[in-house]
Amino acid sequence: MSPPVYDWDADEYLTSEEERMIDELEAMLRPPALPMAPYPPKSVLLASGETMVVRQALVEEVDLMLKVIQPLSWVTRDFYDIVSARLFAELLGWKTHRVRDEYCLVGVIDGVLAGIVNGRLFDEKHGVSFHTLTLKRGLRVGSHLFASKMEHHIEYLGQDEVWIVAESPIGHRRWMIEYPLEKKFEVQHELGGAPAWVLTRDTYFKAKSRLVTGTRPVSDELLAKSYPLREPDLRVMLTQIEHTLEARV
Amino acid sequence: MxxxxxxxxxxxxxxRAQWSLLKMMCEASNDAIVDAGIGERKIDAVYVANMGASRNNRMAGLSSGLVDRMNLYPHTVSETIENGPASGASAIKHGVHSVASGYCDLVLVCGGERMQEVNNFEATEFVSYLSHRYAEYPYGVTLPSLAGMFTRLYMERYGVEARHLAMVAIKNHLNGAxxxxxxLxxxxxxxxxxxxxxxxxxxxxIAEPLRFFDCCPVSDGSSAVLLAPAEMVKEFKKTPVLIAGMGQATDSQAVQDRPDPTELTAVRMAAERAFAMAKLTPKDIDVAELHDAFTILEIVESEECGFFKKGEGHKALERGETQIGGKLPINPSGGLKSRGHPVGNTGVSQIVELVLQLRGEAGDYQVPKQPKHGFAVNFGGFGNNVVATVLKRGV
Incomplete structure (x- = not known):
């Protein structure tokens, strides 16, 4: 059975009266926001020789990201399904101002979306890591983006701690073990039941030379190439992610 | 004979297979049967190559399972061969013996490994069982750590540099792509x-001086070959490839017991025996699949097999001689480095790749000039059990 298709253009059908009513309600529904320092873009030279620009995503780019993410919600391999479904909801929440103090970073190669990471501020000193979704696998794109997320929390948002859970064994190996993170099971992470781990400033700076990379500033020319964001070829992306045993001699 | x-x-x-080990093996075996076009002819024996199913997949006696799944019972002789990462070539050797002796006519050899059942730490641990039980394993020796020490010594002695190791990885990834x-x-x-x-x-x-891209991935996969007496090849539809020579040798299990740890004596002896049986020399070889579980091994094996002088493999690499269009293309399939290394299966997959090359069916990674002779080294442990094979197009 085909998955239902997200209705991208629902806003087109609102009347002006409806819009006015929504504006009034909207003020009550939107959470207050903490000031957030911007994430300065950087470039990472990947093993393939391609340059990935890591930059903040624009709210206007959410629709494109949702379109890319949606088909992955049915990919069970490496828990792409749960990560994609939850990331879909988080980005939709960001776009519709239903999640407080959320941010999103993207990895972009030649204008094409290669990966997405997001999180939010719990308060001024504590951050919550949400998800890391790699769309181009095999080049440590996810690893670079997760490191950028930690860099954002600690160095640019000036936080003391980031609370993290992993929803896949890959995530557990890459974050909990590779950094390594400390257990903080007494914290109830917003993603639910999984035990929370924490990245402290101390852990971050110890791991930084090993795991956090990239070059700043990004030239105007290179940065311009990362706009407008383009979706990857869906067939290529799904094949690479699923890596099924379909080919025959 | x-x-x-x-x-x-x-x-x-x-x-990373989505299917079970036996299902993968059925697919590879069926492909080999269809490729040969055996018609109503019965398969007399099935030899299965596998290293880790008992531990990783909780399955033993795989050959019985494969015969059962493929409805080849009760007439078929079957056996599983475990010889570490050299299981694949060892199983082919058993198949060759069966056919050569007249014990069987049509023999299916299938290698298979499904390693994703365990995580990477467990996979590394399981492969480290290949090390010496008392002299190496208790001290935390893993295959990457042995390869790291070996590489350091080789670099110091022969002038191999990090860039040469990277060149092997780059070449094999380009081929594998x-x-x-x-x-990968x-x-x-x-x-x-x-x-x-x-x-x-x-x-x-990973294990200095080896980095991430110097090491092969942990892979799942299955490959199969169908063997028959040369006198019967006209009954099948594809260009036959003769197993012209096979050689095997065994070195000390612990690397520390070798007079010179930079010498891969078993590789040299296995290659010499295979060439002697084939009545060929390294100069006759047009394409080779070497066991590059670590990038250094491709360089050193290319020397031990006689393709280049000792200490000059990296220079040949630098000159581009081992690229697909070079004098002796090595690992045009991508090798273990990029094609992947389902450990017990690798020896079979090397032979499958060489057969495709010799038939001219390798597609985008086909070696030019119609190769006639192919050569493979399947390397078990850290060079303690090695099988070399020489193939020849036609019979």
């Missing part, structure tokens, strides 16, 4: 893995 030919080959895609069945179809660059600003993050240390 009868000459033995390969009349059919098959293979799954390598990588053209092979639709390869595990990702071209990589020197800047990306060694000289660029982010190289250390892209390519972190």
């Amino acid at each position: 009868r000459d033995v030919a390969i009349v059919g080959v098959g293979s799954t895609q390598f990588g 053209k092979n639709k069945k390869a595990h 179809r990702i071209p990589i660059t020197m800047e990306g893995i060694l000289t660029g600003p982010d190289a250390l993050n892209n390519n972190p240390w």
Whole structure:
């Protein structure tokens, strides 16, 4: 059975009266926001020789990201399904101002979306890591983006701690073990039941030379190439992610 | 003794299989049977190559399972061969003996490994069982750590540099990117893995001086070959490939017991025996699949097999002689480095790849000039049990 298709253009059908009513309600529904320092873009030279620009995503780019993410919600391999479904909801929440103090970073190669990471501020000193979704696998794109997320929390948002859970064994190996993170099971992470781990400033700076990379500033020319964001070829992306045993001699 | 030919080959895609081990093996076996076009002819024996099913997949006696799944019972002789990462070539050797002796006519040899059942730490641990039980294993020796020490010594003695190791990885990834069945179809660059600003993050240390891209991936996959007496090859539809020579040798299990740890004596002896049986020399070989579980091994094996002088393998690499268009293309399939290394299966997959090359069916990674002779080294343990094979197009 085909998955239902997200209705991208629902806003087109609102009347002006409806819009006015929504504006009034909207003020009550939107959470207050903490000031957030911007994430300065950087470039990472990947093993393939391609340059990935890591930059903040624009709210206007959410629709494109949702379109890319949606088909992955049915990919069970490496828990792409749960990560994609939850990331879909988080980005939709960001776009519709239903999640407080959320941010999103993207990895972009030649204008094409290669990966997405997001999180939010719990308060001024504590951050919550949400998800890391790699769309181009095999080049440590996810690893670079997760490191950028930690860099954002600690160095640019000036936080003391980031609370993290992993929803896949890959995530557990890459974050909990590779950094390594400390257990903080007494914290109830917003993603639910999984035990929370924490990245402290101390852990971050110890791991930084090993795991956090990239070059700043990004030239105007290179940065311009990362706009407008383009979706990857869906067939290529799904094949690479699923890596099924379909080919025959 | 009868000459033995390969009349059919098959293979799954390598990588992270979604199917069970037996299902993968059925796919590869069926492909080999269809490739040969055996018609109503019965398969007399099935030899299965596997290293880790008992531990990783909780399955033993795999050959019985494969025969059962493929409805080849009750007439078929079957046996599982475990010889570490050299299980694949060892199983082919058993198949060759069966056919050559007249014990069987049509023999299916199938290698299979499904390693994703366990995580990477467990996979490394399981492979480290190959090390000496008392002299190596209790001290935390793993295959990457042995390879790291070996590489350091080799670099000091023969002038191999990190860039040479990277060149092997780059070449094999480039080849593997053209092979639709390869595990890692990702071209990589020197800047990306060694000289660029982010190289250390892209390519972190695993066992210094070996980095991430110097090591093969942990793969699932299955391959199969169908063997028949040379006198029967006209009954099958594809160009036959003769198993012209096979050689095997065994070195000390612990690397520390070798007079010179940079010598891979078993590789040299196995290659010499295979060439002697084939009545050929290394100069006759047009294409080779070497066991590059670590990049250094491709360089050293190319020397021990007699393709290049000792200490000059990296120079040949630098001159581009081992590229697909070079004097002696090595690992055009991507090798273990990129095609992947389902350990017990690798020896079979090397032969499958050489058969495709000799038939001219390798597609985008086909070696030019119609190769006539192929050569493979399947390397068990850290060089303690090695099987070399020489193949010849036609019979």
